[in-house]
Amino acid sequence: MLISMSAAQPARRRDAAVTREAILAAAVIEFTENGYAGAGVRQITERAGVSAMMINRYFGSKQGLFAEVVDRSFGPPTVVGAERSGLPRAIAQALAENTAPDTERLDPFLLTLRSASDPEAADIVRRGIETHVGARLAGLIGGSEAELRAQLGLALTAGTWLMRTVIGTHALAGVDNERLTELLAAMLEPIAQEADAGPAPVRDASAG
Amino acid sequence: MLISMSAAQPARRRDAAVTREAILAAAVIEFTENGYAGAGVRQITERAGVSAMMINRYFGSKQGLFAEVVDRSFGPPTVVGAERSGLPRAIAQALAENTAPDTERLDPFLLTLRSASDPEAADIVRRGIETHVGARLAGLIGGSEAELRAQLGLALTAGTWLMRTVIGTHALAGVDNERLTELLAAMLEPIAQEADAGPAPVRDASAG
DNA sequence: TCAATATGTCTACGACTGTAGATAGCGCGT
DNA sequence: ACGCGCTATCTACAGTCGTAGACATATTGA
Numbered sequence A, B: 001m002l003i004s005m006s007a008a009q010p011a012r013r014r015d016a017a018v019t020r021e022a023i024l025a026a027a028v029i030e031f032t033e034n035g036y037a038g039a040g041v042r043q044i045t046e047r048a049g050v051s052a053m054m055i056n057r058y059f060g061s062k063q064g065l066f067a068e069v070v071d072r073s074f075g076p077p078t079v080v081g082a083e084r085s086g087l088p089r090a091i092a093q094a095l096a097e098n099t100a101p102d103t104e105r106l107d108p109f110l111l112t113l114r115s116a117s118d119p120e121a122a123d124i125v126r127r128g129i130e131t132h133v134g135a136r137l138a139g140l141i142g143g144s145e146a147e148l149r150a151q152l153g154l155a156l157t158a159g160t161w162l163m164r165t166v167i168g169t170h171a172l173a174g175v176d177n178e179r180l181t182e183l184l185a186a187m188l189e190p191i192a193q194e195a196d197a198g199p200a201p202v203r204d205a206s207a208g
Numbered sequence C: 001t002c003a004a005t006a007t008g009t010c011t012a013c014g015a016c017t018g019t020a021g022a023t024a025g026c027g028c029g030t
Numbered sequence D: 001a002c003g004c005g006c007t008a009t010c011t012a013c014a015g016t017c018g019t020a021g022a023c024a025t026a027t028t029g030a
Helices: A016-038 A041-047 A054-059 A063-074 A087-098 A108-115 A119-141 A148-165 A177-192 B016-038 B042-049 B054-059 B061-075 B089-099 B108-115 B119-141 B146-167 B177-192
Strands: none
Touching: A016 A041, A016 A054, A016 A063, A016 A108, A016 A119, A016 B016, A041 A054, A054 A063, A063 A108, A063 A119, A087 A148, A108 A119, A108 A148, A108 A177, A108 B146, A119 A148, A119 B146, A148 A177, A148 B108, A148 B119, A148 B146, A148 B177, A177 B108, A177 B177, B016 B042, B016 B054, B016 B061, B016 B108, B016 B119, B042 B054, B054 B061, B061 B108, B061 B119, B089 B146, B089 B177, B108 B119, B108 B146, B119 B146, B146 B177
């Protein structure tokens, strides 16, 4: 009790880097759960334990903050590397597990779904998808039309997230995970294979 | 010029049914293009050519209006009937055509995508999907797990709408429609077929 | 130790939201 | 033809939004 004021807030030490990080972390949560328009600056900063104006100080505006959130959210690989042949099943399994009920994860697809409709956020989201997830998955798939086929996979992924988690239809919410994995894998199979008879150049597919 | 006042507004005749219909039609457009939260009551009623309070008069509230819009939007069949065997290709083709760039149609999937994230609209959207599209497609597909497989088809459909129209990624926006149809049909094929060896009861699949 | 500066808060503004209540005026049955 | 009632508008309210500017305080270099 000599130095610290025990009650109320912990009275966090003034540190720009720490505060910036706290806001960013809070924003990932709020934007993912409520979407770009649904998450207010006061809501975000309250979670971070700072004042609302800190967003404008550190990120210029709400849009600036959102852009950094998208970059961070899409940064780490969503589906870790897998063998080229077993890729559909690996993706399907991860998808089924992550979208299971009561598994509210901070998935970038949730961020995408809940923010894409907002015109202020649409461009930012598109750039994030194309440069991060799309390119990575295209590298994993490889072959001709890799990007197109990758984005069809993303379409199924996003749609599954939408139906199962955001909307929450009964049939998809109550299905057995293994059965769902089978069906999803079957749907992903056609786009994982080279369509034309052209030779598939084996890329190393480092990260995923 | 004897009766009608030619200038300014057409000075619509006072008719409750006509006004209600005008609001409903305008709301379908606005909600589909901007989502539930993005479409304001003043915006909707301005398009309908009436005052903002008319929404509360005829629909109780913005939510009430949205519920009717969902019902109407999901009412007519999205994909007209097709032979059971050619169903994947029919769906794929319709999907590819409807999501083509510069084809801003008033599709219920757009309404869904842009409104599902809003907590006030989520329940209404879910009920609309389950009772209308889901049930209809499940009837078309038939067999065991019809509802589950139908909703996986809806997931791919919604995801394609999202990626191609709402987000607008380059790879999906610039692809040839026939090629896209092929890929989508291939992805839909697995869920159109009966998985188990169980006999598929042939339902008449009247509407679709 | 003291002051310059980085850091954070407070207040407030203008624009917007959905909606309640009171008021005006056209249409139809009589 | 007239007045009642339905139809539509106007004004206003309480709330939220993002953010600008002025102010307070902790931190750190000299």
